[in-house]
Amino acid sequence: MFFFVGVQDINRSLSSAGGAREYCAHCHNNNSMQAIRHVKCFSVFFIPIIPIYWDKRLKCDICNYLVKIDNEQVQELCKKNHL
């Protein structure tokens, strides 16, 4: 009997934080970076089963560069977008 097991990355947008005008250190554009929740899951037959690791990141819409952010930075983004 065979099992296809592996690790899968899942990115979902953080709707509360929304997009933020931030400078991308990778492509050097002053563009729109989106706050996302990144989850690394153990998967069986390509179905995510057990979350192993999760954090929050900013993702560049142009080059897909990811920057890890903490909860304080997410709260700052929420304040910026709801003013």
Ligand SMILES: [Zn+2]
């Ligand atoms: Zn970029």
